[in-house]
Amino acid sequence: MLDLEVTGNLRLHPNYCLLILTAAEPLPDMLPGQFVEVKVEHSSTTFLRRPISINYIDREKNELWLLIQLIGDGTRRMAEYQTGDFINLLLPLGNSFTTDIPGGKGQRLLLIGGGVGTAPLLYLGEVLKKSGYQPEFLLGARSQGDVLQLEDFNKIGPVHITTEDGSLGEKGYVTNHSILRNAEYNRIYTCGPKPMMVAVAKYAAENTIPCEASLENTMACGFGACLCCVEDTQDGNLCVCTEGPIFNTEKLKWLN
Amino acid sequence: MAELSVNIGELRLKNPVMTASGTFGYGIEYADFLDISSLGGIVVKGTTLEHREGNPYPRMAETPAGMLNAVGLQNKGADYFAKTIYPKIKDIRTPMIVNVSGSSVESYVKCAEIIASLDNIPGIELNISCPNVKEGGMAFGVSCAGAAEVVREVRKVYPKTLIVKLSPNVTDIAEIAQAVEAEGADSISLINTVLGMAIDAEKRRPILSTVTGGLSGPCVKPIALRMVWQVYQAVKIPIIGMGGISNWKDAVEFILAGSTAIQIGTYNFIDPTISAKVITGINEYLDRKGFKSVQELIGALEIG
Numbered sequence: 001m002l003d004l005e006v007t008g009n010l011r012l013h014p015n016y017c018l019l020i021l022t023a024a025e026p027l028p029d030m031l032p033g034q035f036v037e038v039k040v041e042h043s044s045t046t047f048l049r050r051p052i053s054i055n056y057i058d059r060e061k062n063e064l065w066l067l068i069q070l071i072g073d074g075t076r077r078m079a080e081y082q083t084g085d086f087i088n089l090l091l092p093l094g095n096s097f098t099t100d101i102p103g104g105k106g107q108r109l110l111l112i113g114g115g116v117g118t119a120p121l122l123y124l125g126e127v128l129k130k131s132g133y134q135p136e137f138l139l140g141a142r143s144q145g146d147v148l149q150l151e152d153f154n155k156i157g158p159v160h161i162t163t164e165d166g167s168l169g170e171k172g173y174v175t176n177h178s179i180l181r182n183a184e185y186n187r188i189y190t191c192g193p194k195p196m197m198v199a200v201a202k203y204a205a206e207n208t209i210p211c212e213a214s215l216e217n218t219m220a221c222g223f224g225a226c227l228c229c230v231e232d233t234q235d236g237n238l239c240v241c242t243e244g245p246i247f248n249t250e251k252l253k254w255l256n
Numbered sequence: 257m258a259e260l261s262v263n264i265g266e267l268r269l270k271n272p273v274m275t276a277s278g279t280f281g282y283g284i285e286y287a288d289f290l291d292i293s294s295l296g297g298i299v300v301k302g303t304t305l306e307h308r309e310g311n312p313y314p315r316m317a318e319t320p321a322g323m324l325n326a327v328g329l330q331n332k333g334a335d336y337f338a339k340t341i342y343p344k345i346k347d348i349r350t351p352m353i354v355n356v357s358g359s360s361v362e363s364y365v366k367c368a369e370i371i372a373s374l375d376n377i378p379g380i381e382l383n384i385s386c387p388n389v390k391e392g393g394m395a396f397g398v399s400c401a402g403a404a405e406v407v408r409e410v411r412k413v414y415p416k417t418l419i420v421k422l423s424p425n426v427t428d429i430a431e432i433a434q435a436v437e438a439e440g441a442d443s444i445s446l447i448n449t450v451l452g453m454a455i456d457a458e459k460r461r462p463i464l465s466t467v468t469g470g471l472s473g474p475c476v477k478p479i480a481l482r483m484v485w486q487v488y489q490a491v492k493i494p495i496i497g498m499g500g501i502s503n504w505k506d507a508v509e510f511i512l513a514g515s516t517a518i519q520i521g522t523y524n525f526i527d528p529t530i531s532a533k534v535i536t537g538i539n540e541y542l543d544r545k546g547f548k549s550v551q552e553l554i555g556a557l558e559i560g
Binding site: 039044045048049090217218219220221222225226228229231232 | 325527
């Protein structure tokens with residue numbers, strides 16, 4: 001449990017903000033795919049912490065980035081945090097994406113994100129690149145304005161885009177993108193709305209590609225005590241907060 | 257520094273602050289956050305004779321100042337607890353109490369027998385008040401006859417400290433408490449969750465897979481305080497009060513209403529270190545008010 005200081009809160013879009021946090025001490029090690037639980041003060045309808053995935057870690061600046069979609073009172077309150085505010089977080093929580101991949105550095109890795117689900121893929125892409133892989137991104141959004149942090153993604157690797165209205169990239173959903181027909185990938189990572197992740201998992205299964213998905217089941221604690229966030233898996237009900245949030249999609253019952 | 261220790265049955269708690277079943281895992285989930293051995297006691301996750309998968313997701317709905325849950329006693333059964341979990345927690349230096357639940361009198365008894373065989377588990381909390389399982393659970397806790405029967409049969413096989421956890425979903429909690437006391441319970445803990453419901457207006461569907469669930473958190477505190485106070489008038493055995501405690505002041509209120517010890521539940525999710533803060537806060541309050549022992553505070557509510 002740490003109190004971190006807000007050093008920036010950027011409104012990337014009317015519905016999204018990027019909260020940048022730092023601490024006097026070096027931040028603890030955090031892995032791509034892990035998440036934090038944010039305590040939201042001064043919101044009468046927000047009782048529980050808000051689980052937010054780690055968007056990016058800037059080691060040099062000792063910064064933790066959280067990309068937040070403004071959905072309810074809690075996240076709207078978080079959009080109002082100002083530089084100099086302190087917020088209380090539990091971190092880091094959960095398991096992580098696989099970044100030490102059997103089969104060598106030359107593999108083609110595709111990171112597929114939809115909406116705010118692109119958030120953990122930025123840090124994942126950065127770590128994969130630093131480890132010697134060449135990650136590619138496939139990002140889906142409703143419209144051009146909803147494609148977030150595009151400049152940051154472009155610095156890491158090739159970015160393929162779909163928008164539902166066709167205002168940027170190919171028109172349609174991520175699973176309709178031509179890259180999925182024209183290229184062969186060795187591994188897929190995905191985070192986004194569940195219907196999107198199910199479609200991606202199905203594509204991966206049909207093409208026998210290992211696939212990891214980041215789940216966001218509603219949770220109360222974030223560290224395995226409340227047993228509220230369970231996902232029905234091949235191994236029974238598992239806590240998304242401790243056994244996940246990253247699951248190999250073969251372990252899930254999405255395709256049954 | 258006031259004397260903080262209290263007795264519950266044969267248990268001597270180093271302070272009155274315990275953690276509530278279903279909110280504190282097996283204790284070890286919190287070891288990164290605080291020194292769990294500093295607590296007065298830990299009540300571990302509800303344990304049943306057989307493995308239970310619990311209810312389907314979604315199991316939780318947030319409410320203003322609280323939450324609804326419908327976990328449904330997910331656990332791997334009493335034998336698994338004894339073989340796999342007990343060795344990991346048996347050396348924690350605070351009383352580790354097992355919350356025992358069942359679907360029939362026989363299953364309560366068998367589960368209690370298994371737990372009784374574990375040397376370092378000095379007590380059980382009999383859960384006759386879970387609102388989230390179809391059979392048993394709360395069904396026993398909402399009638400005097402049902403509550404009495406299960407306590408009577410478990411008492412025959414369980415020689416150590418027997419705490420019985422009551423449901424608030426009754427018309428007269430005092431008479432249930434008296435029925436439980438008459439059958440030999442050493443202590444009563446209350447309240448379990450309040451039966452509630454949440455609806456998603458946009459989808460026109462219930463939020464919980466089970467439609468209804470158990471409400472907990474600060475929103476239930478006034479109900480819990482009232483029931484602790486009512487039970488305190490009705491029984492002689494010590495009461496463990498709980499329901500929405502989220503700071504030391506809440507804990508003191510429960511003790512004034514008649515609790516010998518208190519349990520912190522849902523608020524552990526928001527602040528996993530809250531139980532340690534409450535111990536400190538109670539101590540400071542006692543010093544400030546000139547009490548030498550927390551026992552002077554039990555039921556010390558001044559009325560009129």
